[in-house]
Amino acid sequence: MDLASRSVKKLKIANVLNLGIKELYSLKADPTLLVLIVYIFTFSVYSVAKGANYEVVNASVAILDEDHSPLSRQITSALLPPTFLPPVEIPSSDMEEVLNNGNFVFVLVFPPNFGRDVLQGKQPEVQLNVDASAMTMAGNGAVYIQEIVLAETIQYLTPNKNFQASLPIKISIRKLFNPNSSSFWFNAVMQIINSITLLGIILPGAALIRERERGTIEHLLSMPITSAEIMFAKIWSNGLIVLIATALSLQFVVRELLSIPIHGSITLFILASALYLFSVTSLGILLGTITRSMAQFGLLVIPIIIVMYLLSGSTTPQESMPEGLRWIMQLSPSTHFVALSQDILYRGAGFLAIWPLLLVLIAIGGVFFTISLNRFRRTIATMA
Structure with a gap:
């Protein structure tokens, strides 16, 4: 904790900005990741929304x-x-x-x-x-x-x-937010949320491993910059890419192409996504420091993303899970982000309704960042 706090105190905004711009140029030079980003926020959202149905359709x-x-x-x-x-x-x-x-x-x-x-x-x-x-x-x-x-x-x-x-009684059913019980309304938004988790972990971790494999991390070590500045640069640059892709996907794929109504504020959802990305990008950097190659990183990321995806509440309600598992998943930022997203985009919740969950995301993000920064400092120290 002391090491992390001292690094943050020495933080220089200009260094963070310039290093982040360098990250954007590095991503621009990686066509595979660019294609992955476009695919995940366009075709993947559309195909999951239209292809995965929970209703009974064309039953034989x-x-x-x-x-x-x-x-x-x-x-x-x-x-x-x-x-x-x-x-x-x-x-x-x-x-x-x-x-x-x-x-x-x-x-x-x-x-x-x-x-x-x-x-x-x-x-x-x-x-x-x-x-x-x-x-x-x-x-x-x-x-x-x-x-x-x-x-x-x-x-x-x-x-x-x-x-x-x-009959002595009459049941009157009124469905809010999704009156036709259409699964593709639900699937499209949940796919975007899962895409934020996926890319939020992959992009910064892949950027760190890419620098190590290409030898550019040694160049950073020779410059008068701190480990906190390097981490913040990777977080804001990769997070910015995901936020822009998220906003474009919500507007052009969900709203216009699929004609799915969004009840809440997209601006508030982007704010919540930024806080969530602070957590998952820190997690991605932590995984990047643990692994030594892109192949190892991919193998480690797969089970983590699957657990966060299946147990976050996006596919199975938290209430239907075992109590012990439900408590464990409260430590995952994805659980709180899914609840936030559903409140904002489905129910039209405002800031006053979701601020406790925002505070939880900030707290979890701070813990993840501190752990990742300490691990990142030790990794850099061994390479110096």
């Missing part, structure tokens, strides 16, 4: 109809696109085969005399076989089919009666 359904009554045909005709593909009738001998081969996600079986038993007040069983290897579609689709079977059966028995009006 097979019908094994041993009744052929008006009721079974009515239920079958209610399985409509785009939720379901047109149902395909199969013989009973093929049911196990089509499930084992993955030809259909659902096989709906109507028993003999199904329509007659319903009219006589009996309770016949309709069997729904599900290929649960398609996890999300299997869970949600089974619920949809169950609701369709019940609704069409009630409509068949009482065609002129409003069944909902006869």
Whole structure:
């Protein structure tokens, strides 16, 4: 802590500015990283938003109809696109085969005399076989089919009666912020957040290793500059690139190309992203000091980014995780940044609502920076 504080006190803004400009020129001369940045904030955001669906879309359904009554045909005709593909009738001998081969996600079986038993007040069983290897579609689709079977059966028995009006209670569902429950609204923004994490770690770490491999780090050691100045230069320059790419992606990819509304202030989101980048760029430099080559850096970065991505709350809500793991992930800046981003971009939260999370990001960033600076100083000392 004392070493870090003394280095920060000797900080010269001009040195930090000039070193940061040097970093920008180095990045400009690296076409691979430039292509990666453009790809991650354009095609990657678009493809994930459009390609990864949590809703039931075009689910394949097979019908094994041993009744052929008006009721079974009515239920079958209610399985409509785009939720379901047109149902395909199969013989009973093929049911196990089509499930084992993955030809259909659902096989709906109507028993003999199904329509007659319903009219006589009996309770016949309709069997729904599900290929649960398609996890999300299997869970949600089974619920949809169950609701369709019940609704069409009630409509068949009482065609002129409003069944909902006869219930003692009525549920009124109001969806805020995403009224159509569209997954691509969610996926696009979360992909940008994950891209900030990815590049925030990779760019400064790769810059440090690139200087070591090219021998330019020795040139820096011969200059009258401190380790804190070198670190701050790498943080602001690489962070600036990520912030610019983030703002452009939100405006042109999310808002204009995908037509996804942003409820909150992009300026406030950029401020939160800057504080978050202070943490993850420091982490990237720390990983760059631990590894000796770009290959080692890549192998070390992969598991760290995967853990931060999967357990930050961007894919799985924090509330559904084990309590111990949830407490551990509070030490990760990605957890708080995901919560911040969702509050700002989805719910339109203002500064007064999110300032506690901003303070947490500042505190975590300070810890990461101090650890990285001390490690960076020791690394430089061994090279001097």
